[in-house]
Structures are given as C-alpha cells and as structure tokens.
Amino acid sequence: MSISRGSYLIREGFRSIRTHGFMSFASVTIITACLIIMGSIVLLSLNIDALIKDLEQENEVVAFVDESIASDEDAAALRGEIMAVDNIMSADFVSRTEAMNSFMSKYDDRLMEGLDESVFRHRFVIHLVDISDMAETRTALESLPGIVKVNAHIEYADRFVHVRNIVSVVSLILTVILTFVSFFIMSNTIKLTTYGRREEIAIMKMVGATNAFIRTPFVIEGLILGILGGVFGFLAVWGIYSVLNSSIMDSLTGSFVTLIPFRRIMLPLLISYVGVGILIGVFGGMNAIRNYLKV
C-alpha cells in the first residue's frame, strides 16, 4: 500500500468518526462503560485476592522442637533445615522462655504460679508460600529430625483456597461475558454507521474496490474509538478507585482493610484497557462490515 493511499484510508477513518459524530460518541461510551464494569470486577477480585493472601499469612504453622534438644542455640540451628523444605516463606524461632512469657502475658499470673519453662517446647512459627499445599508441607516438616509435632490448621487453609478460587473463576467468567457484550454492542454500533453507508460501499464494490480497501477505514475507525474508549474507561476507573480508596481510609473499615495502591496496578491496567479497547474496536469494525462485502 502506497503512502498516499495509506494516508487516504486513515483520513477516511477519521472523516467517518467526524461525520457520524453521535454514533462515534455512542461507541466510545459503550466501550467505556463495559470497561468500567470489567475493570471494577477485576479490581474487586484483585483486592479480594490480596486480602485473602493477607489473611492467609495470619494462618501460621507451628513446628515444635524435640525436648531432647535443650539449648536455644541447638534448637535455633534447625532453622536451616526447615527453610530447605519446599513452600516455606519464613520460619521464626521462638524459644521456650519466649513462649512461656507470651503465654503468661495472656492469662492471669496466679494461674501460672510455679510453672516451669520446661513445660514449653522450643518452636518455629512458619509462614507458607502457598497455603493450598499445607498438608504436604506439614508432612515434610514432621519428617525432619528434631521436629516432634507440627500444628497446622489445614481445614482453614482449604477454606481460604476455596474462596479464592471461586473469586477468580467468577471474575474470569464475568470478564469474558463482558468482553463479548462490548464486542457485539461495538459491532452493532459500527454496523449502524455502515448501514447509512451501504450505498457508498456498494458503489465502491462496483468500481472495483478490494475488500481490504473498503474494510480499512472501518477498522481504523474501530481502532480509534477503541483506544478512546480504553483511555476514558481507564480514567474513570482511576477516579472511582481513588474516591473509594480515600473513603475506605477515612472510615473504620480502613483499619483492617487496605486497597492495593492504584499506582501499583496503573500500568498493567492502562495497557490492558487500551488493548481490550483496540481488540473490541478492530474486530467490531471488521465484523460490522463483513455482510456488506459479500457482493
């Protein structure tokens, strides 16, 4: 394609957006709206995911050290072997003295009178990388020499994993549905603009225009509308997210729920918005004109 022909087709794309101003506006609005809904679902699921991950970290595994290993140093030396086990994120050593102090601080002193620290074992408080593998990790820890017992709330872990899976699946399904919905609305909107131009397209075909030549301005039109929809959708979600974030921070909820900071998700979000906008626009444009090219 020559440069002059390319620039002619691009100009045609822009001309079509201008001359079909209301339709262009409608397309951009629809893409923006769909992307806002889609983005809200994705952001919600990201935040739920992050929240669950935080909660998961609270779900710790405690490995007790054999009483025959008496000194703090010898017990603490087991840390290396624990860290060598798969799926271990951190392992903090707690000596029997520290364990007793922590225990006693929670209860009435009189109850603990005459209690000896030897009642307690040295222990490691362990956090896992992935709590869905908690059972395997527990077995691995139990088989280590010097570890006598491992406390792990596997049933809680399973429940967390279950909730997280549901959230991911639901948000994936909703996102796919919304992508199709926006694609068809976009396609129908461009179809309406092409309906008014079917005569023009028929004339183009009659004088020997190739399909590519006829299609290109519509694809360019879809591309531009898609990019605009993506950018507007991104800005809108940014605004909504900021307002939501600051109102959560100001309220009581903020003390135990924190949203993911927007700047951490800004770039991937912008890229995927513009990407999805382009896909919807280009394929919507191509789909819209398909029927008119069969002459």
Next chain:
Amino acid sequence: MVQMTDVTKIYDSSGTVALDGVDLTINEGEFVFLVGPSGSGKTTMMKLITGEVRATGGEIIVNDFDMMKIKQRKLSKVRRTLGVIFQDYRLIENMTVYDNVAFAMRVVGASGKNIARRVPYVLELVGLDGREHRFPNELSGGEQQRVAIARALVNNPRMIVADEPTGNLDPVRSLELMLLFEKINEMGTTILVVTHEKELVNAFSKRVITIEEGHVISDGMDGYYSYEHQ
C-alpha cells in the same frame, strides 16, 4: 468482451428460473442494446456480467475472466475492466461532482497526479466542465447521469454496462445520453445498454438482443424485435 454459453440462473430463494440456456457473444468494441419486458432476465444478465450474482450453470467469460471460477474476493479485478451505470445514478450525495468521479480512481489506487489529470478530462468529455464543485442534488437528472457516466469512464474500462440509464430522463435527455454512449463507443469502448425503451433503440441502428422469459428470442440489427409481435 462477453461470452455466455448455455447459461442458466435459478434463484435459490424463490426457485425462479431467470435465465435458461442462454448463448451470447458480445465482441470487443460493439454497441449492443439488451431489451425485453420486466422480469425477462435483463437485470439478471447484467448482474452475471458484473459478478453480483453467480450463474447456476453454463460458462461466462467477461473480459477474459472466467466468472464461474473466479473467487469472490477477486471480483474487483473484473469490475476494474467494467464501467457500470444504473438507472438511479447511485452518486454519493455528500461528495462533489469532482469527488464522485475521483473517488472511483482512488478506490483502484490511482496516484493524486493521475486523478488531477484524468478527472477534468472525463468531465469535459461528458459535458460537465464547470460543474466540478456542485453536489449531486444541485444537478438535473441528465447531469447526474453524466456524472455516473464520467465515473464509469474514468478508469478507462474495456466495457460499459448501463442498466436502464435513461429510465429517469425525458426523451431529449435520453437521446443526448445515447449520443454520448455512441461517442464513447467510437473511442473503442464496448457498450451494453439494458433498456425497454423501444423508440430510443429504434433511433439507432445497432445490434439488439431481445430476451424474454429467460431465453434470447432475437439477436440482430433490425431494431426492437418486440415481444408484442409474437
């Protein structure tokens, strides 16, 4: 050049037999009238030539292209060798006369320089010089049809196919248009005019093909061989 051998067209949707075993040759440089009553198959014949519909059986060669075998997306190659004119002109309303004609050149990828040279020449040929910047709705019917002819001519086609080109024009304008076609034909372009206007056909001594109920019933130089005479 058009060559039809035993061409049949049956429309799938209605089962109507529009053409039934038609044999026909139109040679390079000829001027031919295709006549017949409504529903005789004239328009189907024209659509077979332009590739708008495909024949059910037989062989059709248009300007060296085998219309039975050509792929849908290659039809643009055939159409670039044809200039098509319709009864209702089919101009683009929001384009000027100049742009309506230039548009046909842009579509086939002509350079800006070529367009600037060729369009004024063709507009002058059809007698529209000075009207370049008018819009179609500012022109008379005859003038609009001249724009359509200019558009059909601008890419220098081997053949012009005109479907009832005078259908919306008064007798004087119709005659003028036919004289213009004759002039174009003298320059070497094959002309096929589909019409049912007897007087107009008989005013020229040209080859006339009469078609009725999907059959060619006469083909010769002896004017409008009317179905009424049967």
